[in-house]
Amino acid sequence: MYSSTESVRREIVSLMPALRAFARTFYRNAADADDLVQETLVRALIHLDRYEEGTRLKSWLFTIMRNTFCSRYRVTRREAVGTLECVSSRESVQPDQEWRIRGHELEAACVRLPEKYRGAFEFVFIDGRSYEEAADHFQCPIGTIKSRVNRARQHLMHALS
Numbered sequence: 001m002y003s004s005t006e007s008v009r010r011e012i013v014s015l016m017p018a019l020r021a022f023a024r025t026f027y028r029n030a031a032d033a034d035d036l037v038q039e040t041l042v043r044a045l046i047h048l049d050r051y052e053e054g055t056r057l058k059s060w061l062f063t064i065m066r067n068t069f070c071s072r073y074r075v076t077r078r079e080a081v082g083t084l085e086c087v088s089s090r091e092s093v094q095p096d097q098e099w100r101i102r103g104h105e106l107e108a109a110c111v112r113l114p115e116k117y118r119g120a121f122e123f124v125f126i127d128g129r130s131y132e133e134a135a136d137h138f139q140c141p142i143g144t145i146k147s148r149v150n151r152a153r154q155h156l157m158h159a160l161s
Contacts, residue, residue, distance in 0.1 A: 121152035
């Protein structure tokens with residue numbers, strides 16, 4: 001003799017065609033409808049202990065399916081595909097390895113500059129001071145500082161190509 005749970009399971013299997021037909025009222029796509037049927041069956045089997053004998057099993061399964069569809073619908077509205085926050089629309093961040101290498105190359109090129117050019121270049125560009133301050137510091141005319149900085153730039157451009 002079969003237990004009541006086994007007879008309910010057999011009846012669930014016999015109701016699968018009706019479940020598929022009901023799922024097609026929610027989805028036109030057969031694959032989506034089959035997914036809904038499968039999720040309904042999984043939920044029904046998990047909660048089989050909540051089924052009350054004497055009630056219509058078909059109605060119970062259809063209620064589970066309708067609630068499953070409504071839950072899915074709410075989730076898909078919340079997680080809409082193609083929204084403005086899509087990852088694919090974000091700008092990618094360029095890797096910084098190349099800039100690190102270029103920075104090291106610049107440092108090495110600065111070290112190779114003649115001392116009078118390197119001093120003026122570092123004072124004006126690295127330290128961020130004015131040409132006037134550099135002229136006072138190095139005790140020479142502003143034109144000489146500007147000339148040294150310009151020559152330092154030319155040397156760096158040539159060294160870094």
